[in-house]
Amino acid sequence: MPKPEPHPRPVPYTRCGPHTRLPHTRLAPQARWATAAVATGAFCVQWDSFALSPALPVVRDALHGSATATPWVVSGYLLAAGSLMPVAGRLGDLYGRRRMLILGLSLFGVTSVLCALAPSLPLLVAARVGQGAGGALIMPAGLALLTNTCPPGRARRVTGRALGLAGLATVCGPFLGGVLARSVSWRAVFWLTVPLALAAALCARRAAESRAPDAGPSLDAAGAATATGALACLARWLEDTAAWGWVAGAVLLGALFVRAERRSPAPLVDLALFRNRPYVALTVAGAVANSAIVALLYVVPLMLQLMLQRAQGWSGPAAGVALLAPAAALAAGGPTAGRVRPAAAVPVMALCLAAAAAALGACEHAAGTSALLLASTGAAAALGVAGGLALTGTQAAVRRERAGEASGVTKAVMTATAGVGLALTGTATTSSGGRPSLALPAAACLATAAALVLVRVRGRHRPGRRG
Numbered sequence: 001m002p003k004p005e006p007h008p009r010p011v012p013y014t015r016c017g018p019h020t021r022l023p024h025t026r027l028a029p030q031a032r033w034a035t036a037a038v039a040t041g042a043f044c045v046q047w048d049s050f051a052l053s054p055a056l057p058v059v060r061d062a063l064h065g066s067a068t069a070t071p072w073v074v075s076g077y078l079l080a081a082g083s084l085m086p087v088a089g090r091l092g093d094l095y096g097r098r099r100m101l102i103l104g105l106s107l108f109g110v111t112s113v114l115c116a117l118a119p120s121l122p123l124l125v126a127a128r129v130g131q132g133a134g135g136a137l138i139m140p141a142g143l144a145l146l147t148n149t150c151p152p153g154r155a156r157r158v159t160g161r162a163l164g165l166a167g168l169a170t171v172c173g174p175f176l177g178g179v180l181a182r183s184v185s186w187r188a189v190f191w192l193t194v195p196l197a198l199a200a201a202l203c204a205r206r207a208a209e210s211r212a213p214d215a216g217p218s219l220d221a222a223g224a225a226t227a228t229g230a231l232a233c234l235a236r237w238l239e240d241t242a243a244w245g246w247v248a249g250a251v252l253l254g255a256l257f258v259r260a261e262r263r264s265p266a267p268l269v270d271l272a273l274f275r276n277r278p279y280v281a282l283t284v285a286g287a288v289a290n291s292a293i294v295a296l297l298y299v300v301p302l303m304l305q306l307m308l309q310r311a312q313g314w315s316g317p318a319a320g321v322a323l324l325a326p327a328a329a330l331a332a333g334g335p336t337a338g339r340v341r342p343a344a345a346v347p348v349m350a351l352c353l354a355a356a357a358a359a360l361g362a363c364e365h366a367a368g369t370s371a372l373l374l375a376s377t378g379a380a381a382a383l384g385v386a387g388g389l390a391l392t393g394t395q396a397a398v399r400r401e402r403a404g405e406a407s408g409v410t411k412a413v414m415t416a417t418a419g420v421g422l423a424l425t426g427t428a429t430t431s432s433g434g435r436p437s438l439a440l441p442a443a444a445c446l447a448t449a450a451a452l453v454l455v456r457v458r459g460r461h462r463p464g465r466r467g
Contacts (some may be wrong), residue, residue, distance in 0.1 A: 024130040027158070034098070034207035035158050038142035040200035042106055042166035044193045045135040048077065048112070050170055050297070051177025055186040062186065065121035067321045072125045075239060079131030079137075082415035083231040087224045089140030089408020090268050093212035094219060097145040097404060102204045104137025109197035116190035139411050144404035147395045148210040156392045160338020164386045166333045171327035171380065174297060212401040223268030226257035235416045241423060269405055278346055279397040281455050283410045285349050286390020288448045292356060293330070293383045295421030295441040300326070300363065300376045306371050325373060326380035333384020337392050340385075345393030350452035351387055353445040356382035360442035390414060 027035070028464050052059070053074055060070040090102040109322045111130040118124035120332035150158045237246035261267040274280055301323070321457060359379035366372035390410060398406040424440035 014173030017423040026283040027150060027154060028208075030208040031146075031154075031158070033203045034142075034145050034149045035162060037101060037105070037200045037204035037207060038138075038146055038159075039107070039162035039165045040196055041101065041138040041142055041202065042162055043107075043169045044108060044200070045138055045179075046166045046194050047173050048131060048135070048190070048193060049074075050173035051180075051189050052186070054178035055181030055189060056173050056389040058181045058186045059121075059124070063121040063124065067126070069121055069125070073121070073128055075137070076125045077128040077132040078415060078418065079232055079235050080129045080137040081285075082235050082418075083228045083414055084133055084136035085140050085412035085415065086119050086227050086231070086269060086405075086408040087219070088136045089144065089406070089411075090219060090224070091137070091405040092141035092144050092404035092408075093402070096209050096211045097148065098204055098207050098209045100137050100141035101145055101207075102201050104134045104141060105197050105201040105204060106134075106448070107131075108138060109194055109201065112190045112193045112197060116187045117195070138405055140408035141393060142180045143395060143407040143411075145207065145210060147403040147407075148400050149208050152400075155339035156342075156396060157335070159392050159395065160334045160336065160388050163334030163337070163391060165334075167334050167384050167387070168327060169330035170293065171297065171330050172324070174301070175323060195395050212404070214401065218266070220260070220264045220266060220268040223257060224262060226253045226260055227268060229253040229385070230257055231412055231416050235419070238417065238423065255349045269409060270402070273398070273402075273406060273409065276397060277455065278342075279394050279406065279410075281346055281452055282349060282390050282393045282397065283413055285353060285448050285452055286387060286394075286410065287413050288444055289353065289356070289383050289386035289390065289418075290414045291421035291424070292360065293380075293387060293421070293442045294418050295425045295438060296326075296360070296363075296376060296379055296383065298422055299425055299438050300372065303357035303363070303366070303372060304352060304369060307372065323373075325377045329377045329381035330384040333381060333386070334388040336385050337388025340389060340393070342393065342396035345389050345396065346452055346456050349393070350449045350456070352382045352386040352389070353452070356386065357442045357446035357449065360445065364438050364442065387414075446465055 020459070056070050056073060059065070059073060060067070070347060088100065088104070108131055110125050111134060114127035115124060115131060118127055137441075146159050146162065147155050177189050180192070230250050233246045233250035233253060237250065240246075258271070261269060261271050304323070353416075354378050359375050359382060362375035363372060363379060366375050391407065394406055394410045395403055421441055423438060424444065
């Protein structure tokens with residue numbers, strides 16, 4: 001006589017809405033490995049985006065480079081990463097997100113070694129372009145992998161935690177990179193990422209594979225070429241706004257991209273994605289927030305340096321340690337964004353940008369170091385949540401099988417427009433007699449917050465479709 005089945009244990013529930021109760025699920029081991037891989041990979045990408053900027057004079061002297069060619073050590077990396085992300089996201093949907101993540105981490109690790117060993121500036125720039133291509137694969141594929149590997153109720157929080165570690169690298173990168181370049185060598189900036197990329201690749205191998213079931217048979221080559229070219233032209237123009245030829249190239253290639261996507265049976269980017277109003281609103285707002293973060297990271301250290309020169313009693317190392325407060329606030333933004341419900345993403349984004357505008361204005365009028373650090377910490381906290389929402393919110397606004405495509409477009413827009421923040425501070429600096437300013441980034445955040453409120457009010461009875 002068979003034994004009776006044991007009575008199943010009650011499943012704990014987590015309330016996620018006023019009338020909805022879903023089972024509280026723990027992350028499977030494969031999802032944990034995926035989280036570790038994406039978090040570590042995102043840290044590497046952001047670290048090499050910002051850590052080398054203060055070391056450029058050291059690199060130029062060591063490799064005997066010219067003043068015009070040296071900035072390409074940073075620009076080449078960002079240009080490759082930003083322009084290739086839509087293609088990278090689509091490749092993950094087509095051929096497997098875990099596979100593309102491992103490929104990106106491997107490429108990133110190998111090119112980091114080449115960067116560290118580069119004997120000349122041209123070879124360093126070439127290796128940095130390859131490193132940017134690896135970073136382009138890591139971010140969209142990694143975000144899409146988390147979205148599809150984790151349970152729907154946990155994916156946002158897990159993604160937010162991974163972005164928090166990346167945010168820490170964003171803020172600490174310039175300070176620690178400068179310290180490494182002065183005390184050890186500029187090559188140490190690259191050697192640091194080699195074991196991290198290797199560890200992330202090993203973690204990714206233990207994650208579960210996922211791909212879009214209806215992604216199509218092959219990559220849309222025409223869409224990939226025109227999208228990459230248009231984004232590259234846009235990024236180059238944002239670096240030099242007087243070069244209007246890049247604008248013409250971006251417009252022409254953009255028009256060819258739209259034409260190619262309309263004719264393709266399996267487009268690189270489904271144009272219906274741009275009719276998804278929550279997705280578009282969060283992507284644009286995320287680009288503004290990312291630009292403001294870059295401006296904040298540029299202006300606040302300069303303002304602090306000016307205050308230190310006025311003998312306010314702070315030593316250089318103490319000021320560097322004090323900047324850890326904005327770093328922690330920015331890093332906490334990712335986990336906080338992961339707790340925001342998808343329906344609340346747009347209004348919370350508007351609130352964050354409005355708060356960031358007020359805090360950036362306070363930075364502009366700070367009378368002392370304590371006031372400046374307090375205001376910059378508030379701005380970093382608000383912008384950290386806004387930047388995290390741009391990624392967690394857009395992933396929740398589209399179908400899970402299109403996560404790679406959506407994350408690729410969002411990250412490409414945010415990366416390509418990152419230099420806008422510096423352009424705004426440069427304009428403001430000229431108008432204020434040489435003093436760095438956050439007035440224009442603050443105005444951009446406030447205007448975007450107002451636009452989000454208007455979009456929310458108009459779309460309350462006409463919700464955007466999930467792309």
